[in-house]
Amino acid sequence: MTELSLRLVVSLAQILAEMTIVMITVATMTYFERKVLGWMQDRMGPMEVGPYGLLQPIADGIKLFFKEDIIPAGASRAMFKLAPVLTMIVAMIGFAVIPFGPDITMTMFGLTIKPFVVADINIGILYVLAIASIGAYGIILGGWSSNSKYSLLGGLRSAAQVISYELNVGLAIVGVLLLSGTLSLVQITEAQAGGFWHWFIWGGRPDGFFPIHTQIFAFVVFVISAVAETNRIPFDLPEAESELVAGFFTEYSGMRFAFYVTAEYANMLLVSCVAASLFLGGWNAPYPGTILEYIGLEQLAWIEHIMWFTGKVYLFLFLFIWLRATLPRLRYDQLMRFGWKVMLPIALANIVITALTLYFFPR
Amino acid sequence: MTFKTWLKTITFYEILVGMKTTMSHMLHYKPITMQYPHEKRTLPDNYRGMLALLRYEDGTEKCVGCDLCEAACPSRVIRVVSAEVPGEPTKRYSKEYYMDMTRCLFCGLCVDACPVDALGMTREYEWSVYDKRQLHLNKEQLLAIGDRSFLVREKQLELQHPNVAFFNVAFKHLPQKPG
Numbered sequence: 001m002t003e004l005s006l007r008l009v010v011s012l013a014q015i016l017a018e019m020t021i022v023m024i025t026v027a028t029m030t031y032f033e034r035k036v037l038g039w040m041q042d043r044m045g046p047m048e049v050g051p052y053g054l055l056q057p058i059a060d061g062i063k064l065f066f067k068e069d070i071i072p073a074g075a076s077r078a079m080f081k082l083a084p085v086l087t088m089i090v091a092m093i094g095f096a097v098i099p100f101g102p103d104i105t106m107t108m109f110g111l112t113i114k115p116f117v118v119a120d121i122n123i124g125i126l127y128v129l130a131i132a133s134i135g136a137y138g139i140i141l142g143g144w145s146s147n148s149k150y151s152l153l154g155g156l157r158s159a160a161q162v163i164s165y166e167l168n169v170g171l172a173i174v175g176v177l178l179l180s181g182t183l184s185l186v187q188i189t190e191a192q193a194g195g196f197w198h199w200f201i202w203g204g205r206p207d208g209f210f211p212i213h214t215q216i217f218a219f220v221v222f223v224i225s226a227v228a229e230t231n232r233i234p235f236d237l238p239e240a241e242s243e244l245v246a247g248f249f250t251e252y253s254g255m256r257f258a259f260y261v262t263a264e265y266a267n268m269l270l271v272s273c274v275a276a277s278l279f280l281g282g283w284n285a286p287y288p289g290t291i292l293e294y295i296g297l298e299q300l301a302w303i304e305h306i307m308w309f310t311g312k313v314y315l316f317l318f319l320f321i322w323l324r325a326t327l328p329r330l331r332y333d334q335l336m337r338f339g340w341k342v343m344l345p346i347a348l349a350n351i352v353i354t355a356l357t358l359y360f361f362p363r
Numbered sequence: 364m365t366f367k368t369w370l371k372t373i374t375f376y377e378i379l380v381g382m383k384t385t386m387s388h389m390l391h392y393k394p395i396t397m398q399y400p401h402e403k404r405t406l407p408d409n410y411r412g413m414l415a416l417l418r419y420e421d422g423t424e425k426c427v428g429c430d431l432c433e434a435a436c437p438s439r440v441i442r443v444v445s446a447e448v449p450g451e452p453t454k455r456y457s458k459e460y461y462m463d464m465t466r467c468l469f470c471g472l473c474v475d476a477c478p479v480d481a482l483g484m485t486r487e488y489e490w491s492v493y494d495k496r497q498l499h500l501n502k503e504q505l506l507a508i509g510d511r512s513f514l515v516r517e518k519q520l521e522l523q524h525p526n527v528a529f530f531n532v533a534f535k536h537l538p539q540k541p542g
Binding site for chain 1: 382385398
């Protein structure tokens with residue numbers, strides 16, 4: 001076997017493992033979303049399938065798999081079939097650059113591989129932003145090809161919304177990029193090692209405690225824009241249930257519908273991973289080093305790192321559900337005004353202020 | 364804009380208050396859901412459920428075929444075919460008795476109208492069916508419902524207060540039968 005094919009096999013195994021983790025997380029998210037939403041609204045959520053409804057995601061999957069696949073008359077068939085696949089693929093391949101665990105290398109079959117990141121490319125965050133924008137194509141295509149006014153309106157809204165808020169996401173992370181001086185997610189995360197006061201949300205310098213470089217405004221802008229970008233309540237205008245039946249996926253059924261739902265949850269997971277990596281220190285614990293290291297288990301420290309990363313990601317996912325349980329949907333003009341007149345100036349001002357503080361107080 | 368409202372705006376004060384509310388509901392988790400097929404609510408005492416025909420203690424039907432229930436019914440649920448009791452020209456009974464429960468609105472007027480208390484409202488309510496013709500009940504089915512719902516039956520009319528029993532007992536101002 002040549003080195004290239006070996007490399008391919010190892011990468012495919014890594015991708016398979018990561019896809020499995022993502023899909024399992026998506027399945028649990030569909031369950032926990034309904035459960036937490038129920039708890040917050042004095043309901044119980046799913047209770048029938050399995051103990052406490054634990055098998056509900058499996059039941060949902062089986063149900064959607066066996067449902068009739070309807071293509072509406074007058075639909076553009078090729079586009080109609082392409083759109084959910086595009087959305088799903090784009091939501092999935094974003095995870096390639098997310099570092100789930102510490103940046104350790106191990107040698108296997110004569111190859112050096114990084115077990116916790118599929119592709120450690122030096123423009124990781126740009127890759128994530130680019131891929132996330134392509135996801136809008138799937139939504140717009142799905143809305144247009146359905147030959148339905150609700151779908152078309154949903155698709156158009158989605159286009160406007162994603163363009164508006166993609167901009168804010170891109171500008172909000174510039175401060176972090178200035179502080180870390182790199183675009184690689186692995187190196188950005190590594191720059192935040194050594195306690196929570198090194199995280200970029202705090203932006204503290206290694207030699208002082210005063211948060212002169214704090215990125216908290218960028219963090220708030222990023223989280224709000226991420227909620228808008230993943231079409232979640234309160235920014236779920238593309239699929240506004242009470243106005244447009246289900247928005248861009250009104251006409252979809254069966255597995256194509258499941259693709260859209262899976263892609264939505266995968267996108268939530270992706271932006272949670274990015275937010276955790278950029279602002280909350282990724283896999284780094286909020287104290288210097290790791291506990292397992294102190295008690296003499298250096299080779300097991302990655303477990304603690306991964307647990308911290310998972311905890312931060314789930315914090316964001318919980319925040320998504322929490323917001324959904326609390327807030328009503330924005331009106332369309334409010335959404336646009338908020339995006340362009342509030343979020344954008346804050347993000348721009350953050351860039352200027354971060355640049356100035358970095359010039360006068362270099363790290 | 365005062366400083367206070369400005370501060371509230373930039374800290375998302377009102378959103379945070381709302382999020383606190385939802386969080387407190389989650390922490391003090393008291394669902395109001397009743398998991399219906401597994402747990403059922405206690406019915407009120409005067410619950411008006413499925414209609415049924417009743418029998419006396421010895422198993423004879425109470426119904427005398429007077430058609431008053433049919434006349435009282437506002438939605439024409441009931442149809443009675445009355446006939447003489449064979450060999451007893453002074454007594455009548457319902458030869459056939461039909462209830463179309465798809466139309467019944469459970470007002471209880473037929474039960475009030477019945478002079479011999481031959482009709483009763485049980486506490487059954489789980490009567491959803493796939494074929495609505497199954498809700499067109501005949502006399503045997505109605506008697507069966509009464510048999511399984513009213514386990515304690517009344518004595519025959521002759522064994523109750525004889526001076527009251529032969530009047531129309533639906534008149535509430537007359538002395539009522541015991542028990």
